[in-house]
Amino acid sequence: MSEKSDSKKQYIIEKATAVFAAKGFKSVTMKDIVEACEISRGGLYLYYSSTEEIFKDVCEKADNSEESANELSKMVESAKASDLLLWFIKEQKKAILSKTDPLIAARYEYAFFKKQNDDVTLAKQNFDTAVKVLKSIIIRGMESGEFACEDPSHAAAGMMFAIEGMKVCSATFGMTEKKVDSELLFMVQRFIEVE
Amino acid sequence: MSEKSDSKKQYIIEKATAVFAAKGFKSVTMKDIVEACEISRGGLYLYYSSTEEIFKDVCEKADNSEESANELSKMVESAKASDLLLWFIKEQKKAILSKTDPLIAARYEYAFFKKQNDDVTLAKQNFDTAVKVLKSIIIRGMESGEFACEDPSHAAAGMMFAIEGMKVCSATFGMTEKKVDSELLFMVQRFIEVE
Amino acid sequence: MSEKSDSKKQYIIEKATAVFAAKGFKSVTMKDIVEACEISRGGLYLYYSSTEEIFKDVCEKADNSEESANELSKMVESAKASDLLLWFIKEQKKAILSKTDPLIAARYEYAFFKKQNDDVTLAKQNFDTAVKVLKSIIIRGMESGEFACEDPSHAAAGMMFAIEGMKVCSATFGMTEKKVDSELLFMVQRFIEVE
Amino acid sequence: MSEKSDSKKQYIIEKATAVFAAKGFKSVTMKDIVEACEISRGGLYLYYSSTEEIFKDVCEKADNSEESANELSKMVESAKASDLLLWFIKEQKKAILSKTDPLIAARYEYAFFKKQNDDVTLAKQNFDTAVKVLKSIIIRGMESGEFACEDPSHAAAGMMFAIEGMKVCSATFGMTEKKVDSELLFMVQRFIEVE
DNA sequence: AATGAATGAGCCTTCATTCAT
DNA sequence: TATGAATGAAGGCTCATTCAT
Numbered sequence: 082m083s084e085k086s087d088s089k090k091q092y093i094i095e096k097a098t099a100v101f102a103a104k105g106f107k108s109v110t111m112k113d114i115v116e117a118c119e120i121s122r123g124g125l126y127l128y129y130s131s132t133e134e135i136f137k138d139v140c141e142k143a144d145n146s147e148e149s150a151n152e153l154s155k156m157v158e159s160a161k162a163s164d165l166l167l168w169f170i171k172e173q174k175k176a177i178l179s180k181t182d183p184l185i186a187a188r189y190e191y192a193f194f195k196k197q198n199d200d201v202t203l204a205k206q207n208f209d210t211a212v213k214v215l216k217s218i219i220i221r222g223m224e225s226g227e228f229a230c231e232d233p234s235h236a237a238a239g240m241m242f243a244i245e246g247m248k249v250c251s252a253t254f255g256m257t258e259k260k261v262d263s264e265l266l267f268m269v270q271r272f273i274e275v276e
Numbered sequence: 277m278s279e280k281s282d283s284k285k286q287y288i289i290e291k292a293t294a295v296f297a298a299k300g301f302k303s304v305t306m307k308d309i310v311e312a313c314e315i316s317r318g319g320l321y322l323y324y325s326s327t328e329e330i331f332k333d334v335c336e337k338a339d340n341s342e343e344s345a346n347e348l349s350k351m352v353e354s355a356k357a358s359d360l361l362l363w364f365i366k367e368q369k370k371a372i373l374s375k376t377d378p379l380i381a382a383r384y385e386y387a388f389f390k391k392q393n394d395d396v397t398l399a400k401q402n403f404d405t406a407v408k409v410l411k412s413i414i415i416r417g418m419e420s421g422e423f424a425c426e427d428p429s430h431a432a433a434g435m436m437f438a439i440e441g442m443k444v445c446s447a448t449f450g451m452t453e454k455k456v457d458s459e460l461l462f463m464v465q466r467f468i469e470v471e
Numbered sequence: 472m473s474e475k476s477d478s479k480k481q482y483i484i485e486k487a488t489a490v491f492a493a494k495g496f497k498s499v500t501m502k503d504i505v506e507a508c509e510i511s512r513g514g515l516y517l518y519y520s521s522t523e524e525i526f527k528d529v530c531e532k533a534d535n536s537e538e539s540a541n542e543l544s545k546m547v548e549s550a551k552a553s554d555l556l557l558w559f560i561k562e563q564k565k566a567i568l569s570k571t572d573p574l575i576a577a578r579y580e581y582a583f584f585k586k587q588n589d590d591v592t593l594a595k596q597n598f599d600t601a602v603k604v605l606k607s608i609i610i611r612g613m614e615s616g617e618f619a620c621e622d623p624s625h626a627a628a629g630m631m632f633a634i635e636g637m638k639v640c641s642a643t644f645g646m647t648e649k650k651v652d653s654e655l656l657f658m659v660q661r662f663i664e665v666e
Numbered sequence: 667m668s669e670k671s672d673s674k675k676q677y678i679i680e681k682a683t684a685v686f687a688a689k690g691f692k693s694v695t696m697k698d699i700v701e702a703c704e705i706s707r708g709g710l711y712l713y714y715s716s717t718e719e720i721f722k723d724v725c726e727k728a729d730n731s732e733e734s735a736n737e738l739s740k741m742v743e744s745a746k747a748s749d750l751l752l753w754f755i756k757e758q759k760k761a762i763l764s765k766t767d768p769l770i771a772a773r774y775e776y777a778f779f780k781k782q783n784d785d786v787t788l789a790k791q792n793f794d795t796a797v798k799v800l801k802s803i804i805i806r807g808m809e810s811g812e813f814a815c816e817d818p819s820h821a822a823a824g825m826m827f828a829i830e831g832m833k834v835c836s837a838t839f840g841m842t843e844k845k846v847d848s849e850l851l852f853m854v855q856r857f858i859e860v861e
Numbered sequence: 862a863a864t865g866a867a868t869g870a871g872c873c874t875t876c877a878t879t880c881a882t
Numbered sequence: 883t884a885t886g887a888a889t890g891a892a893g894g895c896t897c898a899t900t901c902a903t
Binding site for chain 5: 674705706707708709712
């Protein structure tokens with residue numbers, strides 16, 4: 082089962098991604114996905130038995146295919162902290178502007194939906210990971226003398242909260258690229274005092 | 277109609293508020309509200325014809341009954357900027373921890389839902405207003421010599437983005453009061469350098 | 472009761488007539504009539520307890536106020552049969568073209584509706600009366616030597632059937648005045664051979 | 667889909683025909699049909715999404731299964747005009763007495779209903795076709811010397827109007843077979859003067 | 862594995878009708 | 883008499899889910 086069904090699952094995920102990007106999370110029905118995939122109702126149930134299940138896989142795939150992680154791990158060995166920070170901020174900017182993640186609205190919808198049902202992990206993990214990465218970049222910068230920062234933990238967390246806020250604002254009522262740039266620049270200057 | 281029906285509307289709003297607080301926005305059906313109100317199906321339709329309509333009134337009432345606005349207008353004449361800031365931060369803390377606003381999850385859900393349908397104003401207005409208030413507090417503090425801040429606009433916006441981020445995080449995967457306190461304290465110190 | 476309530480009934484009938492003319496019979500609800508009358512729901516029920524009851528009164532009043540009957544009784548004493556026939560045909564033409572009777576569609580709808588429930592009288596009576604009138608006109612014309620007709624009964628019935636058919640056609644898919652004139656003229660010439 | 671669903675559609679049409687024959691048009695609900703078919707609510711919606719849609723198919727099938735059309739085309743080549751006329755009149759008689767068409771009341775109801783909504787064609791087409799057929803029979807009879815008629819167009823139209831009127835009268839308040847026979851005989855004699 | 866017809870639960874909405882005032 | 887809020891039945895429609903093929 083695993084091989085054949087995996088390729089079919091991939092196909093479903095692919096089609097479903099577009100559906101979630103277009104309609105959010107809760108509005109999507111099994112019927113929507115059946116139609117997008119042009120498969121039979123019963124056929125879909127062989128692989129998934131709820132939109133939520135599908136959505137989880139959709140997110141997972143989207144997260145993995147954001148090659149950022151790989152990129153980072155390559156850079157992190159060698160690069161200068163200021164380059165890493167630059168890269169990190171650029172990634173966040175893309176995320177805020179939904180350039181990498183058309184699923185962002187659906188993700189939040191899902192997060193709020195699950196909140197009601199006490200299933201927390203996904204969103205929290207993503208956030209904590211980002212904080213950790215940012216913090217480690219800051220610390221490296223401090224060690225190399227590139228940055229000065231009194232409290233890297235708080236600096237990283239505070240920055241990620243602001244970024245999270247921008248994501249939400251962007252996803253709900255929209256933000257211009259210019260505004261995002263301006264805010265990010267300001268944030269970097271305030272949080273991390275470059276020598 | 278206005279008197280009688282107004283009091284009945286108030287009753288419905290009251291009961292519906294609990295429903296939205298418990299179930300978010302999209303999951304709530306007219307039936308849920310009918311049951312919460314213990315009225316007949318047809319009875320509800322005399323006052324409201326969609327959950328969205330009800331939700332708008334629920335939010336409006338919740339917004340008005342957050343007496344903060346009044347409080348502020350009283351303080352703003354006389355008080356020291358540092359007191360105002362303290363008050364502002366406390367309000368935000370309450371909001372983050374959902375102590376004033378059990379509707380927060382439903383509000384975000386609604387914002388994302390409307391996003392799909394291009395109706396933006398509400399969430400944006402709330403955010404912009406908060407930024408304006410914060411900025412004016414900062415400026416007053418600068419004028420009185422209490423605060424030092426190079427760029428009040430960015431400082432205010434940045435701080436509100438972070439607060440927004442905390443709200444979301446709190447509403448989705450939860451935050452402890454301690455964590456919120458710690459972040460807010462750090463933010464205040466960083467954004468506004470108290471003499 | 473009778474006086475006061477009668478005037479109120481008249482008022483209801485008047486308003487309801489417009490509703491039936493516009494919407495037919497079955498589509499009309501008590502609510503429609505309440506709204507057209509601008510009275511309360513309960514108020515309407517003091518006088519009528521179904522749309523059918525109202526419709527019957529609406530028709531009755533419309534039938535009576537079609538002053539034709541009176542006109543006829545005046546004419547019938549004195550006039551020449553050819554004048555009577557002319558008058559009769561003109562009345563029918565108006566009816567066909569719905570100029571006197573905006574209720575025509577509603578009447579048919581009602582007739583078919585009642586058919587299902589075995590309540591016959593109204594439509595049949597109207598038809599039979601018209602046949603009788605026409606027949607008596609023809610006979611008078613024969614007596615006065617104006618008309619020649621071998622079988623007045625059949626002639627009258629046949630003519631009224633054709634007129635009935637034209638009414639239906641006009642009420643369902645429309646007929647031009649010209650077409651109606653042409654058919655009526657032909658019918659008169661064929662049925663009654665004017666000397 | 668087409669094969670399986672076609673046979674199912676046929677089944678639905680069959681059951682629905684009885685419902686429309688019994689209840690007319692507007693009184694019929696999807697629920698009525700669901701119950702008549704002994705299928706599920708959702709099941710019916712797989713094939714039809716409104717009673718009107720079903721009614722159209724019901725009528726269409728009824729029209730086609732009235733084999734008259736075929737019969738006529740066979741006769742029309744060879745037969746004498748008087749035979750054709752006889753056949754035509756017999757068909758009409760059956761229609762008037764609802765022997766072929768138990769749907770007649772529902773058809774009229776539908777015609778009046780659609781009238782309110784400006785959808786005309788069906789009823790008009792049926793009528794016009796009948797006039798054309800009758801006219802061509804008359805003309806053939808004139809050519810063969812069987813009939814004498816000064817104005818075949820008007821004769822055909824007038825006769826069909828009378829037949830239409832009889833249909834309505836029969837469908838609403840009923841007509842005896844004897845009465846219908848008598849009227850038809852008279853009409854034929856008057857309209858078409860047989861040598 | 863895959864299909865898609867069929868089911869039935871569940872929500873939406875509208876009205877006729879009642880009843881306390 | 884008159885009001886209009888309230889009720890609940892009735893019908894519409896959509897979907898998740900199953901199951902025979």
